[in-house]
Amino acid sequence: MNSISANLNVMIKACEKASKILIRDFGELEKLQVSKKGPRDFVTNSDVKVEKIIIEELKKARPNYSIISEENGVEKNKDTSNSWIIDPIDGTINFLHGIPHFAISIALKSNDEIICGLIFDPIKDEMFYAEKNNGAFFNNQRIRVSKKNNLNECLFAIGRLKNEPSFTYRRSGCAALDIAYVASGRLDGYAQDNLNLWDIAAGIVLIKEAGGIINDIDLNNIKNIKVLASSAEINTKFIEKLSNF
CATH class of the missing domain: 3.30.540.10 (Fructose-1,6-Bisphosphatase, subunit A, domain 1)
Structure with missing residues (x-):
């Protein structure tokens, strides 16, 4: 160990x-x-x-x-x-x-x-x-984040979005595990807004230490937090896809 x-x-x-x-x-x-x-x-x-x-x-x-x-x-x-x-x-x-x-x-x-x-x-x-x-x-x-760089082969987790995204995604109902799964390469990215600090605090260091990218989060803010996490390989593509919403 x-x-x-x-x-x-x-x-x-x-x-x-x-x-x-x-x-x-x-x-x-x-x-x-x-x-x-x-x-x-x-x-x-x-x-x-x-x-x-x-x-x-x-x-x-x-x-x-x-x-x-x-x-x-x-x-x-x-x-x-x-x-x-x-x-x-x-x-x-x-x-x-x-x-x-x-x-x-x-x-x-x-x-x-x-x-x-x-x-x-x-x-x-x-x-x-x-x-x-x-x-x-x-x-x-x-563990490390996934190495995939083709969006069509990726699986994402997302929270509430206004429109149906054009990539494959799941809504698991557990933000902490969604982020942990991105860190361990099971999922390729995760996006959700309106989260609380305790939902995602542990995930922040997990993503960074697993070689992934997570948006800057103000830790003095306890509510209404927006999270966008993925591997470095697909971060730009993932953000571009999400910006259409």
């Missing part, structure tokens, strides 16, 4: 602890699907529980770091130059419907840049992580 920083180690441990709850709740949810009551409250509860465990674990190791998270909002602590950015369940609607495509996402922002990111899909047991200047990894294997 490649050498990882103490901070990433803390993130992985927090993630693994929280994912046990998530897997258990997902199993329960499948029984709830058929009930009239509907699982929405149950899912909100899972979201809060998972976030609480992650925050507890991170605070044990780094009590002074600040926190930006989906359920809790912004918590400024003694150390404001370091912030954890947490999304306990990215892909909540998939989770709600019993679709096994969601992820826990944790990133570390230090002095206005993301230096460490982790995206974990607990059901498929797939972990994507990256640290600044240390490469991007998938379950301990080094």
Whole structure:
């Protein structure tokens, strides 16, 4: 295994602890699907529980770091130059419907840049992580963005677009995994607007460390973020295609 920083180690441990709850709740949810009551409250509860465990674990190791998270909002602590950015369940609607495509996402922002990111899909047991200047990894294997340069052979993920694009695309309902898949070469590019910082923070360092290109993102902005990520090979073509919308 490649050498990882103490901070990433803390993130992985927090993630693994929280994912046990998530897997258990997902199993329960499948029984709830058929009930009239509907699982929405149950899912909100899972979201809060998972976030609480992650925050507890991170605070044990780094009590002074600040926190930006989906359920809790912004918590400024003694150390404001370091912030954890947490999304306990990215892909909540998939989770709600019993679709096994969601992820826990944790990133570390230090002095206005993301230096460490982790995206974990607990059901498929797939972990994507990256640290600044240390490469991007998938379950301990080094990953790179795809090398394709013909748009017709590419597969993209996109969010809401006004018009139907003329390339092959998917909408998976999980921004974090879409970006992780671009970093690992499964997808060739990803574009979406109106995202929150916790959806994509970990993905920023993953894309960069996997040799891809991602648009400049203002990390002081928590909402309404636009993301455009792909390999360097097709970035220009991809942007040209999207500019027709």
